[in-house]
Amino acid sequence: MATDNPVTHQLGEHTARSVQETAAIAVELLPLMLKSGVVSLEGPLGAGKTHFVKATALAMGITEDVTSPTFTLLQSYGSGENRLHHSDWYRLESEDEVLALGLEDYYHDGLVFIEWGDKFASILPPRTLRIRIEPRLEGTKEVRSFCWNVI
Template sequence: MKEFFLENEEFTKKLGQKIGSSLFPGAVVCLNGDLGAGKTTMTKSIAQMLGIEEDITSPTFTIVNEYMDGNIPLYHFDVYRIGSSEEMYEIGFEEYIDSKGICIIEWSNIIEDILPKDRLELLITYENEGRMARLTPYGDIYEKIVEEVEI
């Protein structure tokens, strides 16, 4: 585990860019934390590092947005309104997770029971005048990513 204090949005973007530059086809990034803490900003920064030029928006009502114009496909989930993990199977969650794209899942704690064993979890919470970001790796490849992240 590694923690970073994010003074402002620029620090959030820098952290997202560092993470994004280390991701690989099939990577899974789980974003949790306070409402409005920067999960979508983090996703935008990761997408930028993947060469995605489309405007990244939170897929609150569609559950998943697909971005195919970058170096690696990006599947951006927002499961805030999911009632149960079973609903994820209806949208083909397994196909996304087993693909060569990168999956970013906002509010992943809601579907924790169906997340892959190997993944990177990022918790963003408000702290003082900024935010605290905690990276928790699950699996060797994610441990290496976390070790190398500095902002």
């Protein structure tokens, strides 16, 4: 019997052997990301979270230079219906600090990316798409494993 409870559904996984392959995964996931509206990017420093946001912005036709919002905490790009908001919770230490960002004003306005959303997973909105990126070495080559699900 199908249920509507918010259990985590594993949706898929992918491996990227180059930054170009990571960008291709962003293109492939774009319809799903737009449908969710909010994407939490998870994984260690240097995993490729910011690179993934840059690639998605390009796929959306956003030409502005997307940079890491580690210090600015929230940055917006694009215009009209093609808006992308990029937040990073790495430096935030409490749910109150996250709430002070006022992100909920952006949750229905284009696509919202949150790097390190797993730090405060309980306040991610329902239907957030969670994308986990894990770097690993294959011989001497850097490879990224991706898996994603919806909460």
